Amino acid sequence: MTEFPKDHNETANVGGIAADRLQSIVDRYIRLEEEKKALASDQKDILTEAASAGFDKKVLRQLIRIVQTKDKDALETQETLLDIYRRAIGV
Amino acid sequence: MTEFPKDHNETANVGGIAADRLQSIVDRYIRLEEEKKALASDQKDILTEAASAGFDKKVLRQLIRIVQTKDKDALETQETLLDIYRRAIGV
Amino acid sequence: MTEFPKDHNETANVGGIAADRLQSIVDRYIRLEEEKKALASDQKDILTEAASAGFDKKVLRQLIRIVQTKDKDALETQETLLDIYRRAIGV
Amino acid sequence: MTEFPKDHNETANVGGIAADRLQSIVDRYIRLEEEKKALASDQKDILTEAASAGFDKKVLRQLIRIVQTKDKDALETQETLLDIYRRAIGV
Numbered sequence: 001m002t003e004f005p006k007d008h009n010e011t012a013n014v015g016g017i018a019a020d021r022l023q024s025i026v027d028r029y030i031r032l033e034e035e036k037k038a039l040a041s042d043q044k045d046i047l048t049e050a051a052s053a054g055f056d057k058k059v060l061r062q063l064i065r066i067v068q069t070k071d072k073d074a075l076e077t078q079e080t081l082l083d084i085y086r087r088a089i090g091v
Numbered sequence: 092m093t094e095f096p097k098d099h100n101e102t103a104n105v106g107g108i109a110a111d112r113l114q115s116i117v118d119r120y121i122r123l124e125e126e127k128k129a130l131a132s133d134q135k136d137i138l139t140e141a142a143s144a145g146f147d148k149k150v151l152r153q154l155i156r157i158v159q160t161k162d163k164d165a166l167e168t169q170e171t172l173l174d175i176y177r178r179a180i181g182v
Numbered sequence: 183m184t185e186f187p188k189d190h191n192e193t194a195n196v197g198g199i200a201a202d203r204l205q206s207i208v209d210r211y212i213r214l215e216e217e218k219k220a221l222a223s224d225q226k227d228i229l230t231e232a233a234s235a236g237f238d239k240k241v242l243r244q245l246i247r248i249v250q251t252k253d254k255d256a257l258e259t260q261e262t263l264l265d266i267y268r269r270a271i272g273v
Numbered sequence: 274m275t276e277f278p279k280d281h282n283e284t285a286n287v288g289g290i291a292a293d294r295l296q297s298i299v300d301r302y303i304r305l306e307e308e309k310k311a312l313a314s315d316q317k318d319i320l321t322e323a324a325s326a327g328f329d330k331k332v333l334r335q336l337i338r339i340v341q342t343k344d345k346d347a348l349e350t351q352e353t354l355l356d357i358y359r360r361a362i363g364v
Contacts, residue, residue, distance in 0.1 A: 017361040059263045081241045088290040108270040150354045172332045179199040
């Protein structure tokens with residue numbers, strides 16, 4: 001998927017550096033960076049639309065973090081413990 | 092692009108919350124998060140392969156940041172200034 | 183507190199830059215950075231000792247964030263809302 | 274420095290938790306956090322005053338990072354390499 005072109009005819013060689021290959025590395029990396037930014041923008045849109053529909057953005061982010069948590073048992077243990085700590089110091 | 096489904100028949104309503112809609116928001120957000128992670132993993136692969144080809148990962152990251160810089164004139168001004176500062180204090 | 187020395191006799195002037203002043207700025211900034219690192223290390227020690235005493239580090243960090251929260255009413259509203267969202271989608 | 278008080282008479286015990294000790298842990302952690310914030314604020318002041326004196330904040334930050342770099346030889350090698358890469362792809 002992120003392979004280097006194998007049949008690529010590297011013409012330029014600047015200062016012992018395969019310039020074409022370097023350019024290709026940089027270009028592919030930046031293209032992926034731009035795709036990530038587009039996805040992050042889509043995520044922002046989802047939250048904006050959710051807010052328009054009456055949902056709370058901050059709470060949605062907390063909810064999403066919970067859904068993403070793989071170890072639900074560990075999560076529950078932590079929540080119980082947090083509750084005990086909170087009651088102990090009254091917050 | 093990240094629109095909410097319009098003809099969606101929301102059956103569940105829990106505690107005054109449109110549960111189906113909430114589930115949909117969360118699912119779409121998380122799917123985008125996973126796509127971002129896949130892209131980040133591809134970027135990591137590119138750098139790993141570049142390292143195998145003899146390039147320096149850390150320097151590649153610096154190079155990529157330079158290529159991504161839109162205002163090249165401002166960049167050049169900063170580089171000149173940094174050079175002056177460095178010579179002034181001898182580092 | 184972070185004033186520049188006023189009666190400072192700047193002897194060196196490299197490339198139009200007041201070298202002594204630049205050196206002083208950098209030194210004072212870095213000294214503060216080191217003090218911050220020492221405090222962060224003290225914080226780490228506190229959590230390590232708390233862990234030895236049987237407290238859970240991760241939960242302690244969550245507790246500390248709650249104590250630091252200024253607007254306790256807003257916090258409570260968010261917690262109630264999160265609870266509603268969680269029940270709605272069953273997590 | 275970050276020791277737990279040894280002669281501390283823990284009176285409260287809530288849900289099996291030594292409440293006094295927990296409160297002390299949290300208080301000391303937060304006090305250090307506040308001290309860190311004060312230092313960060315002092316650092317900001319230094320940069321603001323430096324900017325008033327004609328220095329460029331962004332370039333100062335880059336300079337500070339260079340001064341903080343322990344391995345100056347590795348830094349020089351990276352700078353040389355970055356220069357080669359830049360010339361290779363013409364940025």
